[in-house]
Amino acid sequence: MAARTKTTKDRPSYRCTECGWQTAKWLGRCSECQAWGTVEEYGAPAVRTTSPGRVTTSAVPIGQVDARQATARSTGVPELDRVLGGGLVPGAVVLVAGEPGVGKSTLLLDVAAKAASDEHRTLYVTGEESASQVRMRADRIKAIDDHLYLAAETDLATILGHLDAVKPSLLILDSVQTVASPEIDGAPGGMAQVREVAGALIRASKERGMSTLLVGHVTKDGAIAGPRLLEHLVDVVLSFEGDRHARLRLVRGVKNRYGTTDEVGCFELHDEGITGLADPSGLFLTRRAEPVPGTCLTVTLEGRRPLVAEVQALTVDSQIPSPRRTTSGLETSRVSMMLAVLEQRGRISALGKRDIYSATVGGVKLSEPAADLAIALALASAASDTPLPKNLVAIGEVGLAGEVRRVTGVQRRLSEAHRLGFTHALVPSDPGKIPTGMKVIEVADIGDALRVLPRSRKREAPRDDEDRR
Numbered sequence: 001m002a003a004r005t006k007t008t009k010d011r012p013s014y015r016c017t018e019c020g021w022q023t024a025k026w027l028g029r030c031s032e033c034q035a036w037g038t039v040e041e042y043g044a045p046a047v048r049t050t051s052p053g054r055v056t057t058s059a060v061p062i063g064q065v066d067a068r069q070a071t072a073r074s075t076g077v078p079e080l081d082r083v084l085g086g087g088l089v090p091g092a093v094v095l096v097a098g099e100p101g102v103g104k105s106t107l108l109l110d111v112a113a114k115a116a117s118d119e120h121r122t123l124y125v126t127g128e129e130s131a132s133q134v135r136m137r138a139d140r141i142k143a144i145d146d147h148l149y150l151a152a153e154t155d156l157a158t159i160l161g162h163l164d165a166v167k168p169s170l171l172i173l174d175s176v177q178t179v180a181s182p183e184i185d186g187a188p189g190g191m192a193q194v195r196e197v198a199g200a201l202i203r204a205s206k207e208r209g210m211s212t213l214l215v216g217h218v219t220k221d222g223a224i225a226g227p228r229l230l231e232h233l234v235d236v237v238l239s240f241e242g243d244r245h246a247r248l249r250l251v252r253g254v255k256n257r258y259g260t261t262d263e264v265g266c267f268e269l270h271d272e273g274i275t276g277l278a279d280p281s282g283l284f285l286t287r288r289a290e291p292v293p294g295t296c297l298t299v300t301l302e303g304r305r306p307l308v309a310e311v312q313a314l315t316v317d318s319q320i321p322s323p324r325r326t327t328s329g330l331e332t333s334r335v336s337m338m339l340a341v342l343e344q345r346g347r348i349s350a351l352g353k354r355d356i357y358s359a360t361v362g363g364v365k366l367s368e369p370a371a372d373l374a375i376a377l378a379l380a381s382a383a384s385d386t387p388l389p390k391n392l393v394a395i396g397e398v399g400l401a402g403e404v405r406r407v408t409g410v411q412r413r414l415s416e417a418h419r420l421g422f423t424h425a426l427v428p429s430d431p432g433k434i435p436t437g438m439k440v441i442e443v444a445d446i447g448d449a450l451r452v453l454p455r456s457r458k459r460e461a462p463r464d465d466e467d468r469r
Contacts, residue, residue, distance in 0.1 A: 014039050017191045019228055033228075072258065073169075073211075076114025079267060079276030080107070083238060083251050085259020088115075088170065088211040092258065093202050095176075095231065096251075097216040097224045098240030103249050103269045104215050106141060107240070108172050109134065110273060111213070113143035120169035121147050123162060127154045127178030141273030154188065156181040156197050163204055173201065175215035177225060189217075189225070198230050231255065242269070246363025248283055249274065250302065264303035281420060284309040284362040290390075294382030297393045297422070298374035299413035300366055306409065306416035308393065310361040311371065313378040315354045323353060329360030330375065331367055338376045338398060342383075345402030346376075346446050350383050369397035370407040373426060373449060386453050393417045394426040394449070402446040404428045414438060426452060 015022045016039050021032035029036050072087035081087045088094070098104045109124065116122040122145075126134050131152045138144055149166050153159050156179055163171065173179065176197055177189040184196045198214070205212045214234065217225040224231060231237050235257045242249035251265040266280040277283070285297070285308060294313040299306050311330070318324065327335050335358050342348045358375065360366055366375075373396035381388050395413050397405040406428045414425055418435035425440045426449055434440050443449045 014041050069209075070258070073115075073120070075111045077107075077111055077276055078278070079265035080111060080251060083253045083256075083263045083265040084236065085256060085263070088213075089235075089258050090169075090209040090211060091206045092236060093198075093205050093212045093214065093234045094236040094238060095214050095216050095224070095234045096238045096240060097218050098242075099218055099222070099244075101244050102240050102242050103267070103274050104240050105129075105134075105174055106137065106269070106274050107249075107251075107267065108174065108213055108215065109138055109143050110141055112170065112172050113138070113145045113148050115170050116145040116147035118147065121149060121166055122170045122172070123149045123151065123166045123168035124172045124174070125151050125153055125159055125162065126174050127152070128174060140271075143273075154178050154180060156200055160200065160204060163208070163210070167208075168210060170211045170213070171201070171205070172213045173215065175217060176201075176230075177217045194230055198233055202233055243363040248280065248363045252303070260304075262303040264305055266302075266305075266307075281308040281416070284360065284364045286310060286361055291387035293385050293387045294378055296374040296378040296381065296388055297417075298366070298371050299393055299395055299417050300364070300368060300371060301409050301413070304409075304412075306412050307364065308417060308420055308422075309364050309366060309371075311366070311374045311378045312359050312361065313375075313382040314357045315351065315379070315382045316357075318353060318355045324355040324357070326355075326357045327359065329363065329365050330358055330371075334367075334369075334372065335375060335379075337400065338372060338379060341398055341400060341402055341446055342376055342380055346380065346450050348380055348383055351379065354383075356382075368407075369405075370395055370413075372396065372398035373404060373443075376446060377426075377449060377452075380450055380453060384453060389424060389452060389454075391422045392424045392426065392452070393422050396426065396428045396443070396449075398446060404443050404445055404449060406430070414440070 013022060013024060014026050016030040016032060018035045018038045019030065019033040021030055027039050030038050070089050072085065072089050074081055074087040096104055112122045112124045131150050134150055151162050159179065176194060179197045180188040180193050181196045184192050186192045201212055219225050237255040239252045239254050240249065241252060247268050247270065249267040249269050253261045253263055255261060266277040267274050268277050296311050297308060298311060299308050325336065339351050343351055374394040376398055377388060377394050395407065395410060397407050399405055410427055410431045411433055415435055417425060418438045423438055425438060426443055427440055429442045429444060431440055
């Protein structure tokens with residue numbers, strides 16, 4: 001029996017580095033998360049039994065728990081407070097992930113300076129830059145405060161020592177993949193190291209009542225690098241999104257134990273730093289004296305926030321057998337669907353043989369179905385070279401049968417459009433309460449929507465069956 005027990009302990013086992021799934025034999029592909037090449041060998045742990053321990057804190061009825069200890073404190077950045085659900089809760093651990101160069105370090109350095117005060121010190125630990133580099137950025141964005149402490153460290157034990165010396169209320173670590181513990185084998189950023197570093201900082205945050213912001217790297221697919229266990233351990237996961245060539249940045253809540261996950265914070269990145277945008281709709285519009293063919297406005301919902309955005313389309317004669325279909329800020333599949341619906345249900349036959357370019361203004365990405373009607377009208381306007389009426393917004397999902405379907409939040413969308421001065425709107429049937437002074441036209445299908453186009457200045461090529469008539 002003793003020999004059998006020893007053999008069981010020494011038997012190798014295998015574990016997926018992505019999701020932690022275990023198996024008794026090696027496999028090229030994880031059966032749980034379907035990732036290739038992530039199953040690695042590790043020693044099988046010995047079977048142990050845990051005896052009941054002494055209870056340090058007795059369980060109490062949930063109604064007697066003091067909720068004041070979880071009161072959020074403002075970060076000094078209102079747009080970030082909106083996403084966090086009011087601010088940072090003492091002991092909360094927040095993971096901020098985004099692509100390189102999107103502005104994570106700039107935003108968190110600004111937060112570090114604004115959150116620092118006499119009663120609340122802030123410790124900013126950088127593992128990717130030197131202290132002088134961070135100081136140069138702080139001078140540029142005016143993030144200098146006497147209660148903001150800076151350290152350039154990559155050793156976990158040293159960082160814990162800084163916590164004992166500074167006793168901060170807020171810790172910012174940039175980034176968690178650059179820190180390593182000497183007690184754990186493996187390079188920084190590996191599964192074991194990330195788990196150990198995150199676990200140690202989470203324990204320190206809970207014990208000290210210290211809020212912690214961790215910067216996380218992302219893979220080329222946009223997923224957070226490292227084990228998915230990291231996302232489960234932290235309290236809040238924020239995704240920092242934005243095109244590097246555009247000014248707009250969005251902070252989206254992916255996970256939030258202290259608030260909702262349907263809030264989005266809008267920021268503008270510029271030479272002097274990054275600033276919150278309480279009213280970002282102006283970034284997505286082009287103000288013109290007269291309407292231009294191929295443009296249509298819509299109202300999209302980013303979380304619970306309505307944003308007015310502009311869709312632009314351009315059609316030109318194709319010089320190649322296979323016409324081009326180019327999109328920017330729009331899903332190519334949805335644009336292709338709208339082209340098919342316009343040709344079959346709207347009887348616009350000139351689109352199939354022309355190069356078509358479609359884009360959004362300001363770098364905003366429109367992926368929700370509520371933008372279908374605006375995309376279709378922009379394409380139809382470009383094809384007929386006829387501008388849509390001024391101060392018009394279009395809201396609605398378009399089906400393959402040509403019907404215009406209802407979408408969520410129509411009243412909020414109309415209220416935002418009315419606040420910005422738009423007077424006319426195309427919406428699906430039964431839009432609900434309409435803002436005073438706004439004219440709403442209910443459309444049942446794409447044919448009804450196309451009637452808002454004035455008589456085209458350039459007659460479309462007739463179909464074959466129309467020629468026979």
